[in-house]
Amino acid sequence: MSEKIYLYPMWIRLWHALNAILIILLIITGVSMQYTDPSNPLIRFDIAVKMHNISGMILTLNYLIFLTGSFITPNGKYYKLTLKGLFPRLMKQFMFYTFGIFKHEKAPFPVTKESKFNPLQQFTYVIAMFMLVPIVIVTGWALLYPEVVLTKFLSGSGLRVNDFIHVIIGFFVSFFMFIHIYFCTIGATFVSNFKSMITGFHESH
Numbered sequence: 711m712s713e714k715i716y717l718y719p720m721w722i723r724l725w726h727a728l729n730a731i732l733i734i735l736l737i738i739t740g741v742s743m744q745y746t747d748p749s750n751p752l753i754r755f756d757i758a759v760k761m762h763n764i765s766g767m768i769l770t771l772n773y774l775i776f777l778t779g780s781f782i783t784p785n786g787k788y789y790k791l792t793l794k795g796l797f798p799r800l801m802k803q804f805m806f807y808t809f810g811i812f813k814h815e816k817a818p819f820p821v822t823k824e825s826k827f828n829p830l831q832q833f834t835y836v837i838a839m840f841m842l843v844p845i846v847i848v849t850g851w852a853l854l855y856p857e858v859v860l861t862k863f864l865s866g867s868g869l870r871v872n873d874f875i876h877v878i879i880g881f882f883v884s885f886f887m888f889i890h891i892y893f894c895t896i897g898a899t900f901v902s903n904f905k906s907m908i909t910g911f912h913e914s915h
């Protein structure tokens with residue numbers, strides 16, 4: 711018998727949908743600017759720049775909604791990482807994903823209203839939302855307004871260091887997204903976690 715718990719309020723679902731669309735747009739336009747042949751680009755360079763800049767600006771506003779929501783609504787409690795015993799908890803979940811799940815063992819950290827993320831989800835969501843995304847946003851704005859960035863950094867160009875951080879962390883966000891989507895397929899059924907982000911209800915076994 712499957713059980714349904716309301717875990718994803720409307721504002722989280724709307725934030726998440728916009729966030730996912732914008733990040734996909736940022737990845738496509740970013741990759742086009744970085745890698746494609748300028749004479750035969752994936753997206754015309756000036757259009758890619760404009761789309762990237764506008765998506766980044768909307769992402770910033772959307773991120774501020776996530777940040778404010780995380781402070782003023784009960785959803786923020788799910789992101790409070792307890793460092794004590796974190797490593798053993800991460801290992802326990804990791805062992806479940808790599809072995810236990812194939813032996814049909816019970817999930818070591820079942821989803822409840824009090825704790826909707828397992829330790830690996832919580833850890834990666836905290837890193838993505840409170841480290842990676844803010845770094846990409848800040849370095850992105852710095853590239854838009856280079857006059858505010860250090861012009862020199864350890865005798866090199868401050869702009870280059872900033873650009874390097876923006877691209878590398880952007881890659882990490884892309885990497886996070888692919889792994890995230892893969893793990894979202896491990897639910898009660900292949901699609902049940904995706905449905906949760908539409909209906910708000912999480913389905914457990």
Ligand code: HEM
Nearest residue numbers: 718722729730733831835838839887891894903904906907
């Ligand atoms: C097409 C792209 C994406 C899909 C299909 C997707 C799918 C999902 C699904 C099914 C969930 C609910 C399951 C769960 O809580 O783990 C979820 C939650 C979440 N996703 Fe994504 N995601 C995408 C992109 C992203 C991106 C780009 C980020 C951040 C950079 C992100 C961050 C999160 C966070 C923080 C949650 C938990 C929200 C909360 O309940 O507070 N997702 N995602």
